Amino acid sequence: MQVYTRVITNSWGQSHDPVLEAEIIAAVAGGITVIFACGNGGTVGWPGCMPHVVSVGGAYQRQDGTWEASSYASSGVHYRYPNRHCPDLSAIVGHAPKGIFIVMPTMAGAIFDGSFAGGVFPNGDETGKSDGWLVGSGTSSAAPMVAGAAALLLQAKPSLTPAEIKQALSDTCIDVVQGTSASGEMAGIGPDSATGAGMINIGAAVDNVSPPITCPRAPTIICPRAPTICKRAPIVCARAPFCLRAPIDACVRAPIDVCARAPYVCARTPIITCTRAPIDGCLAGPWKKPVPIDKIIPPEGTRLEGEAASRRLVPVVVMVSEEVLEMWRAKEEAYNIIYKIGMVEEYTDFPGAEGCERGPFNPTGKE
Numbered sequence: 001m002q003v004y005t006r007v008i009t010n011s012w013g014q015s016h017d018p019v020l021e022a023e024i025i026a027a028v029a030g031g032i033t034v035i036f037a038c039g040n041g042g043t044v045g046w047p048g049c050m051p052h053v054v055s056v057g058g059a060y061q062r063q064d065g066t067w068e069a070s071s072y073a074s075s076g077v078h079y080r081y082p083n084r085h086c087p088d089l090s091a092i093v094g095h096a097p098k099g100i101f102i103v104m105p106t107m108a109g110a111i112f113d114g115s116f117a118g119g120v121f122p123n124g125d126e127t128g129k130s131d132g133w134l135v136g137s138g139t140s141s142a143a144p145m146v147a148g149a150a151a152l153l154l155q156a157k158p159s160l161t162p163a164e165i166k167q168a169l170s171d172t173c174i175d176v177v178q179g180t181s182a183s184g185e186m187a188g189i190g191p192d193s194a195t196g197a198g199m200i201n202i203g204a205a206v207d208n209v210s211p212p213i214t215c216p217r218a219p220t221i222i223c224p225r226a227p228t229i230c231k232r233a234p235i236v237c238a239r240a241p242f243c244l245r246a247p248i249d250a251c252v253r254a255p256i257d258v259c260a261r262a263p264y265v266c267a268r269t270p271i272i273t274c275t276r277a278p279i280d281g282c283l284a285g286p287w288k289k290p291v292p293i294d295k296i297i298p299p300e301g302t303r304l305e306g307e308a309a310s311r312r313l314v315p316v317v318v319m320v321s322e323e324v325l326e327m328w329r330a331k332e333e334a335y336n337i338i339y340k341i342g343m344v345e346e347y348t349d350f351p352g353a354e355g356c357e358r359g360p361f362n363p364t365g366k367e
Contacts, residue, residue: 058093
């Protein structure tokens with residue numbers, strides 16, 4: 001597996017070495033963020049003073065939560081880089097004389113386990129000389145904090161360069177306006193000589209470089225629409241009444257049109273009932289007992305005399321089906337009688353008319 005280093009943290013210093021200096025410059029040029037502790041006790045160390053690296057100083061948090069410059073962390077200018085002031089920014093460091101502030105484990109009986117042990121704070125960490133615990137701090141412990149911040153920035157935005165990481169951390173620092181560094185330089189409003197840009201604010205720095213997060217929107221709930229009830233107007237198959245002679249009380253049904261729109265069933269329209277009205281102004285009256293047809297309709301050429309000649313014949317309309325009408329049309333005798341009377345195709349159910357006598361028309365009659 002190939003590992004590509006993006007951040008290097010250093011908590012040490014030494015005398016100037018041109019070869020090492022070239023290596024550090026090359027590393028930064030290659031995209032590696034190099035972080036160095038500025039120094040403790042007032043001296044700015046090398047290579048922590050190089051302009052290519054992130055130089056880390058110290059800030060101390062008071063009981064009330066405010067920040068002040070650490071009196072144990074160094075600040076200032078190294079003679080090799082007269083235009084370069086250190087630190088660039090700060091992380092947590094305790095106060096002089098030993099920077100006692102952060103509890104950490106160490107190897108039991110180690111040098112610092114013994115040198116920080118005993119005494120009363122702030123001159124000692126009040127721990128045993130060989131108990132494996134140490135209370136201390138310095139720019140050496142502050143540098144790894146900044147390295148962790150740089151790694152988080154790269155996680156948020158992998159394309160960041162070393163210069164962009166330094167700038168992102170500096171732009172979001174908490175301003176430290178109180179206290180004095182180990183070099184005697186005072187903190188103040190804005191970037192200052194004692195703490196640089198101030199105390200790092202990792203959360204703000206990450207937010208500052210993180211790309212906008214597109215929160216997935218909750219899917220739009222498609223509310224099911226109530227099914228549309230297509231109340232299609234029923235196709236009314238016209239069924240025109242076939243009235244033989246209006247106004248009378250019944251109609252012959254005409255054929256129903258065949259509806260083309262399946263599977264809809266065509267609703268039949270009500271059969272129109274023709275209004276019965278008196279014919280020829282005849283007054284309503286009771287029907288008389290039927291008499292033979294030959295008593296009413298004499299043969300052709302017969303001359304009516306006496307009472308028969310004085311009587312006025314009243315046409316009688318009888319409704320039958322078309323099938324019966326066609327059957328009667330085939331009977332020459334019945335057809336001739338109808339034709340001679342002058343009511344062609346209007347008399348139906350002819351045998352039933354035999355024996356009818358003249359009499360007043362009764363519009364309410366059932367027979």
